[in-house]
Amino acid sequence: MNASTTSATMSTTAHRIAYSQLPPGPLEKAARLLRWPLTLAAILASLYLVFMVHASGQTFWALGLLALFAAFFYVYVSKVAFAARYLFPGIAGMLVFIAFPLVYTAVIGFTNYSSAHLLSEERVREYLLEQRDAVEEQVQPFSLHADGAEFRLVLRDAASGEPRFVSSPLALRKAKGELKVEMRDVAAEPLPLSSPLQAALPLRELITHREALSQLLLQMPGQADALHYLGLREFGPIRRYWEAQPDGSLKRLADGQLYKPNRDTGFFESTAGEQLQPGFKVLVGGQNYARMLLNEDFRGPFLAIFSWTVIFSLSTVLFSTAIGMLLAVMLNWEDLRLRGTYRTLLFLPYAVPGFISILVFKGLFNQNFGEINAILDALVGIKPAWFADPLLAKIMLVIVNVWLGYPYIMILCSGLLKAIPADLYEASALAGAGPLTNFFKITAPLIIKPLAPLLVSAFAFNFNNFVLIALLTDGRPDYLSSKIPAGQTDILVSYTYRIAFRDSGTDFGLAAAISTLIFVLVAAMSLINLRLMKKANQ
16 A cells, blocks of 8 residues: 555545534434434334234234334344344335235135135124114104204104104214114103204205214113114114024024034035025135146146146247347348348337237237238138137237247347357358358357346246236137136136136135246246256356
């Protein structure tokens, strides 16, 4: 180290020491004063959020939030974890947005979660116990009358409409909780009214008091059951359908039939096997995975769709790579005129949004009115049924996907070609090698090495290329012999979407199992491809 460098280092150190000894400015003082109050406020707000989540019945989510907040405050408050402050956002984001969805999806795959089993057992029990119905023979019409700043509610005879009962003055505001009101028989014991009843409120004004009226419980003289608000014109007693039993079963009050929770099927069931709707979520173990492999109605379409998914992804990558690399080599030829124009035109499919190109091709391949069939009909007299024939539909999908994917490979190869030393081609020319020899002996081997990871990612992308299938064929044509709706052009991700949200009763558990399998397959195939390419490049 020379004298000038030593002097500069000492000067910088002296400046740092001097700066550290300067008195703090007003902003720094304010920051120091507010640091702990703001930290305490943030901790209290976080704990309040955790408490609210727990109070809503989501204990698992509350524990997750508590762990996340605890880690956050430990990292950013404690001096021990100072170095982790820069890593925490990325690690937390990865855990929340990548690891957690994967684990949660895998867990759902071991349950019977579906449209018929959305709720937990406790929620289903509460729902059934809340089921009530009005006692029709005891329903009474009512009218509401203003009485100064308050109101009086009058129950009338269902047949004659004559007043029978009147309430004491009611202050109908935004009611909280249930307001119990004693009613008196007007005929037997008239209430002392300071003034006669005013005219009944019209329907428009009655609607404004609907929320408060729905909170009223009217206790009638000589009746054990209170009257509940049944609508804009009626009050009446209600009866429950079900009664909870000490063993967790439910008794139907109409006939005394017992329904016990069956934790194998996820339903409350009677001894005769009658099931109550809705069902509840239960763990079913590996039933969803066994169904994929052992159920004949499911196994046939599933294996066919899996095979087509692999073929679709591989063929797309192979053809896109071949076409993109060939065009890149041709456009790299220095003597080619209008190279910039060709490159721009060939790049356009990648510049246009994919969904627009897919919809355009959907019109081009139309059997009756599409331009492609019009040209084929004029040249050879045929009009292929691109959307009705399974093989033609698959070929169409590969053609469109290659059209959308080759510009990406072409751009990558164009950049990689610039990195190949020109001396190699000059030496090859001196040795008398032709263009094909140059391509297979020099260009392709040098391009494929850096291109390999990108081809693996392209394979993984096309393995889950939902947009193309959904917009172009929607998985059609369907397998006619399958009990579970499945399309012959479906890939695994579109098949999973159909099972989860469309045709098969929204079977989320089965869809989650398939999604987990897709993740494992893509990860395994990607690792295998990377290892094979690594060995090939050694």
